[in-house]
Amino acid sequence: MTDLYARHRRVLPDWLALYYDDPIEISHGEGRYVWDSAGRRYLDFFGGILTTLTAHALPEVTKAVSEQAARIIHSSTLYLNRPMVELAERVAQVSGIPDARVFFTTSGTEANDTALLLATTYRRSNTLLAMRNSYHGRSFSAIGITGNRAWSPTSLSPLQTLYVHGGVRTRGPFAHLDDRAFVDACVADLKDLLGHTRPPAALIAEPVQGVGGFTSPPDGLYAAFRQVLRDHGILWIADEVQTGWGRTGDHFWGWQAHARSGPPDIVTFAKGIGNGMSVGGVIARAEIMNCLDAQSISTFGGTQVTMAAALANLTHLLEHDLQGNARRVGGLLIERLRAVGAQLPGVREVRGRGLMIGVELVRPGTDEADPQTLAAVLEAAREGGLLIGKGGGHDTSALRITPPLSLTVAEAEEGAAILEHALRSTY
Template identity: 65%
Template sequence: MSVHAELFKRRQAVMPSWLSTYYAEPIDIERGEGRHVFDAEGNRYLDFFGGILTTMTAHALPEVTAAISEQAAKILHTSTLYLNRQMVELAEQIAELSGIDDPKVFFTASGTEANDTALMLATGYRASNQVLALRNSYHGRSFSSVAITGNAGWSPTSLSPVQTYYVHGSRRRGTPFAQLSDAELTEACLADLDDVLGQVKDNVACLIAEPIQGVGGFAMPPDGLLGEFKKVLDRHGILWISDEVQTGWGRTGEHFWGWQAHAVDGAKPDMLTFAKGIGNGLSIGGVVARAEIMDSVSSNSISTFGGSPITMAGALANLRYAVDNDLQGNAKRIGQVLRTTLDEAEGLSVVEEIRGRGLMIGIELTSAEAATDVLEYTREGGLLIGKGGLRGNILRIAPPLSLTAEEAAEGGAILVEALRKAGGTP
């Protein structure tokens, strides 16, 4: 029995059956370096998924590991009951970058918890448990975030603490909106939003939306759609929450935040949530909200692990590296290199669509089986990617933002060859 097979057998004996793994023979990743990772059997892979869009800068980035080591030698934990210089400094930098009016920041330990917090703020502020969400959405695995997830494959229960109304916005293929232009889709989605609001009793707390849907297969609304939604929401006093857990920190290349592609007529969210990339693997999430909303909580509250000293030290070093080295600009430049390489797959019969921005690229295939095959072929070729979508048929490509042109071309070539092997010949 191989090293990986033996460990997988032990995992199956003590961990839930619903805890998903990739590959027919799952792999144990032992270490990383730059844009590469190494498994327990000595195999080296180019990492184009970053632990689910989480390794934002690079594996084992010296600036981050040094900050973590230095802090670990001092103290690991205190809680928000005490002052923490790194937490204040990181909050100041995120607030400045957020674009939110009069911003305040609250740290959590994950993106799920960040979205929970945003829901708590919105429903309390608006005195309503009614929430708008997009179809095909994913916002986490907690009881409340599952309740606003519009993807049946990731919704294990129909029970809910909120009343959710789903509106159209991102997914086109397989819907009546498939053939519409961006302008026509925007008009149709606005009409749908008005129709839904016309059937809702009393006030609605918020709309929560991913600017690009992550688990949903990197489905993208037309630019400006969420800003047009905001005009409708404002007429009803409804808050806009932008879920930036996967789209934040410059990954799309064109913008630092996904919501900025929708900033028509100065529109901006009332809150945004973040996680994943900011920690580069450390457990961190958070909410940025207008001070009026953030300070509306009347009860006592603390966070045991949100804003922990070691997490804040690593995240602060990671964010500074990303900003100082213009990784947003690199994501735009190298994303174009990668897309050029992937254009070779456009004519393959297994490929239905290639979409995305910067270093956040989705490839929609004809079936979930084809996507599973491509994952196996890319792993064999030394490349790790992800998959998602409502039908599980979309490949997700999201490497660290420090990816080089050479690595983009190398990984792209491996992926194109894997698509050919999966029956992609026209």
């Protein structure tokens, strides 16, 4: 046990998760690589849980942070804030939401809290619809709408939450159906559920379930849900904390795979936009965002230095078409991993889109989750010089692969080779 690990254990909560039997301290990074305090280099395929969206130590971001910090770091939302206004203008422009208003927070959890406040106030209801296997943050209200038992330490909640089928395509009672029948069955389930309750305030859904193991429904499911929701006046909140900003390659926002019914009423975001800085936020059309009848502020949401970083990061992302790179390189990486998985009985599925890829592991010959082997693969990948994540629900265990969107083809092949060796050596 290292001295830092021992100190960590003495002063931090037992429930604060750490990766690896021998946890590592990441000391610095550049591009798609990071180094630990012992000087060992790793190819980073997890990006600080999807936060390093473009690259480690991206020059444009570090320059923006340095220059802004030399002027002023923070003043709160009680004063006009030029970087916040400029970023809000850009976010509203790319949001797809008409007459959009933007509120900045410090995290995805806080963004989802704010979305819940807006939806329940606007609709005068504390009933929420959420997806099974979902995750929306660690706060009291966010836990109350999280449909993943591993991340729900309490059943107490200020909200009444009803869970809907559809977030997991290849498991559950509708898994045997084709895509069209799957969507029809989920819509029928939603209609039946609404027939037994007072109209909820909103449905909150991740277009791709992040912590749940990068599962997703067929394209168009949430558009079909939207038709039903509109008949009841129910809002649609798209949790884009992990899927936004081009990570899925095919679309800038995950909800656009379900765009037949138009944009969501509310979009939440965080993680990648700050490229490691604490930036989250909510986008909603004006009538919803302005429905609060009491004053509010944010002490740390939208600070000048984080807004400058996010604005530089978004500009770099758009000017260098990193969404297109995620589509191209991510497509190659998915196919490479599928070819590997087809040869290993413990790989149930390689899924995802763009640079948001899940590799679900099972006990060979079964459909049962295999968390022990997953942990062993994680360790073997680290030993080989690759950092990846993990996730899943109560009956799934999956590797989570989310490199920075500037990943090169050579780096994708390097990471795939390390992961292949880790899988083969474990199985």
